[in-house]
Amino acid sequence: MGVLTLLRDNGEVICQRTGKNLEVVAVSARSRTKDRGMDLSDLAWEEDPIALARRDDVDVVLEMVGGETGTALELVETALRNGKSVVTANKALLAHDGMRLSRLAEENGVQLLFEAAVAGGIPAVKGLREGLAGNQIKMVYGILNGTCNYILSSMRETGRGFDAVLAEAQELGYAEAEPSLDVDGYDAAHKLTLLASMAFGTQLDFDKLQVEGIRRISAPDIQIADELGYRIKLLGLARRLPDGSIEQFVRPVLVPKESEIGKVEGVFNAVVANGNYVDEVMMVGRGAGAGPTASAVVSDLVDLARGTSVPTLGVPCDALTPAKLSNDEDLYRAVYMHLTILDQPGALAKVAEIFGREEISIASLIQREGREGLPVSLIIITHEARFANIRAARKELDALPIVVEPMHMMIIQEL
């Protein structure tokens, strides 16, 4: 209930900034009696949340229910149909149903605002959709999930494995009991879907996004990446290639330690946009939590109170075009490969032979010492090569009898 306490604590400055009193007239929640740190007894209470969207004394509906279907969807739809603007933090809902909902907002002459849905307290939506509105955006990328960034930072600092650090993050409240939405990359993917649409004027298309999470990253991956000058980050990235197609993904990548994005650690989020006139702008801040979320939600309320009117995704729905996705196979990429092989005479020759055949040249190779006959880690960093060839090499390598488990491969992204 950060929004309610914010409106109480900061009511005076908000009134100065908008010339209006933002009055909360009615509330609905699962439990009426839960302690929310403030007295709600002055507010009308609706047992049925959808009823909020039908009240005559409501101008704007805040949807803080969460979830991509059910109540959240019905509440937003009903509010928009009834001519009420909606402010939501619900990235899942928008990533899946945003096209339909933005159109509904447009048809009903109201606003659908979602600053809190992307990168928490960072004004990333406003920054991109308004602050950089003079630019053709070439690329937008970021660290869009604080839980994953916390886990990766903590793994690096402590040398511990994914499971141990996840368990600790869950105890600390940085990760959910059911962590899949975060650690499997879907939350970041919802946010990237929204950013990519605003950046390129393309229709939301969550289903076509490549998504990979961080579960397979091991402590040695992180340590070796560090030795080689890289940080492993769960990155969401979308960029327009010279042929007009769009490359986009959410996955763990190696970024240079010294890059701006490589320095973003812990629970922080960062969003970077590269425009053809502004060059690169980065925004960093807290990506989650009641305070930052409330800050973002209320910035949308302030915009509404000031009468600001902007198309939900930056351009009217009819102007949004389908994104033509680039063909992965033809891109040139450098990758990190972590193989687990039996340390037998001739093992390296077999590996090297595959790289030669696929025309991939090797930039670094590290073999961790092990006892003969037992599995050892073989880390290979390649130079840029055609991704189709890298995939082929991966398949051949994984099929070698000396390779004891499927490799872990990550892209190296120079940023």
Next chain:
Amino acid sequence: MGVLTLLRDNGEVICQRTGKNLEVVAVSARSRTKDRGMDLSDLAWEEDPIALARRDDVDVVLEMVGGETGTALELVETALRNGKSVVTANKALLAHDGMRLSRLAEENGVQLLFEAAVAGGIPAVKGLREGLAGNQIKMVYGILNGTCNYILSSMRETGRGFDAVLAEAQELGYAEAEPSLDVDGYDAAHKLTLLASMAFGTQLDFDKLQVEGIRRISAPDIQIADELGYRIKLLGLARRLPDGSIEQFVRPVLVPKESEIGKVEGVFNAVVANGNYVDEVMMVGRGAGAGPTASAVVSDLVDLARGTSVPTLGVPCDALTPAKLSNDEDLYRAVYMHLTILDQPGALAKVAEIFGREEISIASLIQREGREGLPVSLIIITHEARFANIRAARKELDALPIVVEPMHMMIIQEL
């Protein structure tokens, strides 16, 4: 002429984003024949720039003249009086005359927008005034002058002195032939004046800002700061203290190397705002140059085309209050002192005695080796102490016969 090329290059996306064609109808400049990389012959030409503000076919006037008086002021005033919105990149003009001009805009029902005046391409004005509008801002600070940051970064990387690096920056076009506005801190001070007003809802008051530039910073200062874990940055900072008073300054300070702001290097600018709900948000990008400036100017034009209307300084002029500035003397600060003293027996005892008397405890002390009888550098880092006492100690130290030149003192700012 970045704005004109931007409007040509990005006209299509801007039209999609605004639903309008932003048409340049008339131009005025010193020389009509200068090569601006594009053909201006289709545009009406005004020999007298003020005439632009009187044309019936003009809705918005862009002021890119520069300077805090003269043509720029007259152009902006005339445009606002004639009911035309103004977009300007002119921080000097606004820092000095912004109160009067915002009032004029308000009285005439038009907008006075200035995204490009603060931190170039970074949407810092929008970020603070709109994106964080739900917060009570506790502090705003930043690296607001790319020239100074470039010089300081370059001094550290090369070990060279201020004069040599300035000369190089001038050759590279990163510094003006007359560098005072940048290196003496005034440009950063103009920007901080605007940020502080928007952050705290206070009247613009450039004259009361403490300003110190970077000319006295030496190569050893930078090197020793580095050894002690600090970077020297020209920082503009304004914060509200618990008693409601505002501390604000532009001056070189030592910030921790590992702080976010300490990592911002070269020509980049950074603006950080700390709000009571959002916590800290940082924005980083290019602070100058034709491209970033045009990006910021056009983002204002897009806002105007979309019909966005925001008070110039975030609240209506009448709601702006005079800033009550804090009394420096009562603040507790840690400082860096660089003394040049004669290395005589008993010298250190005399120095130490003064610190004891003023109740300032010393955190680190470094004496660079020298030959007896010749001046040596004595660097002292203090713990936090009452600033009045630090000032008194400074005076006494500078008066010691063994001290051969006035010390160089800088504040240490934990951020």
